[in-house]
Amino acid sequence: xxxxxxxxxxxxxxxxxxxxxxxxxxxxxxxxxxxxxxxxxxxxxxxxxxxxxxxxxxxxxxxxxxxxxxxxxxxxxxxxxxxxxxxxxxxxxxxxxxxxxxxxxxxxxxxxxxxxxxxxxxxxxxxxxxxxxxxxxxxxxxxxxxxxxxxxxxxxxxxxxxxxxxxxxxxxxxxxxxxxxxxxxxxxxxxxxxxxxxxxxxxxxxxxxxxxxxxxxxxxxxxxxxxxxxxxxxxxxxxxxxxxxxxxxxxxxxxxxxxxxxxxxxxxxxxxxxxxxxxxxxxxxxxxxxxxxxxxxxxxxxxxxxxxxxxxxxxxxxxxxxxxxxxxxxxxxxxxxxxxxxxxxxxxxxxxxxxxxxxxxxxxxxxxxxxxxxxxxxxxxxxxxxxxxxxxxxxxxxxxxxxxxxxxxxxxxxxxxxxxxxxxxxxxxxxxxxxxxxxxxxxxxxxxxxxxxxxxxxxxxxxxxxxxxxxxxxxxx
Amino acid sequence: xxxxxxxxxxxxxxxxxxxxxxxxxxxxxxxxxxxxxxxxxxxxxxxxxxxxxxxxxxxxxxxxxxxxxxxxxxxxxxxxxxxxxxxxxxxxxxxxxxxxxxxxxxxxxxxxxxxxxxxxxxxxxxxxxxxxxxxxxxxxxxxxxxxxxxxxxxxxxxxxxxxxxxxxxxxxxxxxxxxxxxxxxxxxxxxxxxxxxxxxxxxxxxxxxxxxxxxxxxxxxxxxxxxxxxxxxxxxxxxxxxxxxxxxxxxxxxx
Ligand SMILES: Nc1ncnc2c1ncn2[C@@H]1O[C@H](COP(=O)(O)OP(=O)(O)O)[C@@H](O)[C@H]1O
Ligand SMILES: [Mg+2]
Numbered sequence: 001x002x003x004x005x006x007x008x009x010x011x012x013x014x015x016x017x018x019x020x021x022x023x024x025x026x027x028x029x030x031x032x033x034x035x036x037x038x039x040x041x042x043x044x045x046x047x048x049x050x051x052x053x054x055x056x057x058x059x060x061x062x063x064x065x066x067x068x069x070x071x072x073x074x075x076x077x078x079x080x081x082x083x084x085x086x087x088x089x090x091x092x093x094x095x096x097x098x099x100x101x102x103x104x105x106x107x108x109x110x111x112x113x114x115x116x117x118x119x120x121x122x123x124x125x126x127x128x129x130x131x132x133x134x135x136x137x138x139x140x141x142x143x144x145x146x147x148x149x150x151x152x153x154x155x156x157x158x159x160x161x162x163x164x165x166x167x168x169x170x171x172x173x174x175x176x177x178x179x180x181x182x183x184x185x186x187x188x189x190x191x192x193x194x195x196x197x198x199x200x201x202x203x204x205x206x207x208x209x210x211x212x213x214x215x216x217x218x219x220x221x222x223x224x225x226x227x228x229x230x231x232x233x234x235x236x237x238x239x240x241x242x243x244x245x246x247x248x249x250x251x252x253x254x255x256x257x258x259x260x261x262x263x264x265x266x267x268x269x270x271x272x273x274x275x276x277x278x279x280x281x282x283x284x285x286x287x288x289x290x291x292x293x294x295x296x297x298x299x300x301x302x303x304x305x306x307x308x309x310x311x312x313x314x315x316x317x318x319x320x321x322x323x324x325x326x327x328x329x330x331x332x333x334x335x336x337x338x339x340x341x342x343x344x345x346x347x348x349x350x351x352x353x354x355x356x357x358x359x360x361x362x363x364x365x366x367x368x369x370x371x372x373x374x375x376x377x378x379x380x381x382x383x384x385x386x387x388x389x390x391x392x393x394x395x396x397x398x399x400x401x402x403x404x405x406x407x408x409x410x411x412x413x414x415x416x417x418x419x420x421x422x423x424x425x426x427x428x429x430x431x432x433x434x435x436x437x438x439x440x441x442x443x444x445x446x447x448x449x450x451x452x453x454x455x456x457x458x459x460x461x462x463x464x465x466x467x468x469x470x471x472x473x474x475x476x477x
Numbered sequence: 478x479x480x481x482x483x484x485x486x487x488x489x490x491x492x493x494x495x496x497x498x499x500x501x502x503x504x505x506x507x508x509x510x511x512x513x514x515x516x517x518x519x520x521x522x523x524x525x526x527x528x529x530x531x532x533x534x535x536x537x538x539x540x541x542x543x544x545x546x547x548x549x550x551x552x553x554x555x556x557x558x559x560x561x562x563x564x565x566x567x568x569x570x571x572x573x574x575x576x577x578x579x580x581x582x583x584x585x586x587x588x589x590x591x592x593x594x595x596x597x598x599x600x601x602x603x604x605x606x607x608x609x610x611x612x613x614x615x616x617x618x619x620x621x622x623x624x625x626x627x628x629x630x631x632x633x634x635x636x637x638x639x640x641x642x643x644x645x646x647x648x649x650x651x652x653x654x655x656x657x658x659x660x661x662x663x664x665x666x667x668x669x670x671x672x673x674x675x676x677x678x679x680x681x682x683x684x685x686x687x688x689x690x691x692x693x694x695x696x697x698x699x700x701x702x703x704x705x706x707x708x709x710x711x712x713x714x715x716x717x718x719x720x721x722x723x724x725x726x727x728x729x730x731x732x
Contacts, residue, residue, distance in 0.1 A: 369575075369577075371573060371575055371577035372577060372579065374540055374573065374577060375571075375573065375577035375578075375579070377538075377540060377566065378538055378540060378566060378569075378570075378571040378573075378640075379566070379590070379591035379595065379639070379640075379643060380563055380566040380567040380591060380595040380643065381590075381591060381594060381595060382563070385594050385595075389590060389594065390579055390590075393581050394579075394580070394581050397581065472581070474580060474581055474623040474625060
């Protein structure tokens with residue numbers, strides 16, 4: 001009896017102090033052992049990989065290090081670099097402005113630069129809702145803009161005026177960040193005016209169309225509901241744009257203030273990629289949301305239309321649609337409408353991206369538990385309130401990685417517009433550069449340059465999406 | 478029992494259901510339901526799993542549609558008319574088994590969302606009301622946390638507060654404690670008892686027989702989509718009439 005008791009009973013008289021783990025289990029030794037030399041297979045792979053990296057560097061590094069920056073032609077580059085050869089970055093130095101702006105008039109470079117800077121101001125309230133980060137972003141962009149203008153633009157008044165404008169916007173973003181929403185709303189029209197120029201009254205008249213839409217919506221929505229209000233408002237705005245706006249722009253179109261007009265075929269390089277990419281990204285998200293909702297709708301007609309649209313677009317290659325944009329649309333539209341090629345391409349790229357976004361968001365919607373819908377219903381929220389306040393914030397959050405992937409894909413796909421004769425940075429501009437007798441035969445350098453810029457932009461988007469996911473994480477799992 | 482006097486049942490009818498039938502496809506879930514609930518009544522509904530208890534109370538705020546018969550809530554008949562549905566939903570609060578809080582909103586935002594958007598109450602006022610009810614369910618200090626940071630019992634109390642913020646005249650509970658760990662059941666039941674003592678009309682699907690005995694003035698037993706027996710709690714538990722009820726009670730009280 002007493003024996004068994006002695007074995008089961010135990011009393012600790014003294015608590016143990018915590019100790020450091022043994023030497024092989026901490027610090028860099030632990031890391032090396034766990035990550036590079038865990039087992040002989042792992043060690044072998046590590047050594048082989050190191051060897052491969054070494055060989056790659058050995059063959060490529062001289063070419064990079066021996067790069068020539070100052071030369072007027074490829075031949076000169078080769079002479080300077082000597083027998084071991086080297087990269088000829090001089091081509092980038094000579095032609096970088098075409099890669100960025102295409103054939104945009106040089107004395108008007110400040111316009112796309114300002115539009116680009118304002119884009120960040122317009123995005124700040126969306127990207128960092130009401131946060132100081134937005135102001136920091138705007139501050140950085142403002143400094144960079146003024147610096148690049150000081151280098152590029154020889155007109156001092158431009159630089160000073162733009163510096164003042166950016167300073168004001170920075171102050172607003174610091175003091176009252178939510179006010180910047182107005183910049184966001186006006187931005188499409190300002191950017192359009194800056195980029196294409198012409199009389200300021202043209203974008204103002206277009207803006208008026210949205211005024212018409214909102215007005216009609218306000219009148220109709222209380223009586224006939226959200227869907228009818230939106231539909232009739234949209235139709236009224238279309239009516240305005242098609243028939244009334246022409247009269248207004250006809251009357252005011254040549255009045256000052258105005259900027260020198262720039263034609264769409266002068267756009268090129270990353271300017272073009274940004275115009276198409278940014279517009280399509282902004283427009284495809286709301287359209288994609290509506291399509292995703294339509295696909296889950298109980299109403300048969302809406303559901304069929306959404307499914308048909310999504311499946312059709314996803315089934316057709318983007319190139320086909322771009323050709324459609326450049327050729328077929330002209331046949332279908334009334335003969336006298338002169339539909340800008342960039343605009344046509346933007347519309348099709350938008351629809352293309354919207355179909356993919358719709359499917360990504362549908363995945364997010366499907367991941368939400370039914371209880372969320374039920375709780376929203378039980379509290380008396382109507383369909384649109386429930387979607388806007390409960391369902392979409394959660395579904396979009398789940399879909400962020402997919403949405404950003406689609407956006408990155410879309411941005412890279414903007415290079416496909418070279419197939420319809422637009423000057424994309426990758427093929428369009430490079431062809432022109434190589435057509436120059438001085439740079440004939442150059443191969444790697446332009447592609448590396450363009451590739452690096454694309455990488456930086458896409459990597460930036462990807463990092464932002466990770467930041468966003470982290471920030472919106474509230475489930476604390 | 479001074480509280481018992483507060484728990485007055487009036488003659489005014491809050492919910493009346495007559496000859497109601499419901500099918501899921503061809504499956505006849507609810508068969509010929511007739512029942513009347515007066516204002517101030519606290520009714521406990523029990524019965525085996527799959528007997529249609531959830532479906533019944535979800536019909537009362539039209540989360541489910543009934544195909545035959547009549548449901549009148551606070552004088553408003555539930556038809557496919559959206560106005561009536563919205564009216565009923567804004568007067569009937571519901572608490573779910575799995576809480577269904579909105580995980581992307583803070584506790585306070587969960588509570589103020591519906592008052593602001595449905596009742597169009599100014600934000601300040603809605604927040605004051607929300608804090609009032611959060612204090613009542615004893616978690617005002619959690620107001621700025623997210624649902625994921627709270628324990629199950631706390632979440633369910635938030636869900637109750639969220640419903641109360643709409644100032645409902647009727648509360649529906651669908652097994653509010655059956656997803657909770659035992660030590661949290663009591664805090665939720667205490668909240669519900671306090672609510673009952675204030676005279677709230679309550680319909681509660683639950684197997685907490687202690688709760689039924691403490692606050693219910695009627696217990697309804699359902700099986701196979703029908704109301705099999707109803708009685709006041711004392712009679713229901715001590716002297717069940719139907720064999721099905723006896724079997725059910727022996728199963729849940731058996732050990
Ligand atoms: N959406 C649905 N579609 C088809 N059958 C359902 C649905 N919801 C519940 N049922 C069925 O209806 C019956 C009653 O369900 P329910 O009311 O949830 O029972 P209880 O809450 O009493 O456990 C069950 O047999 C269940 O399988
Ligand atoms: Mg149930």
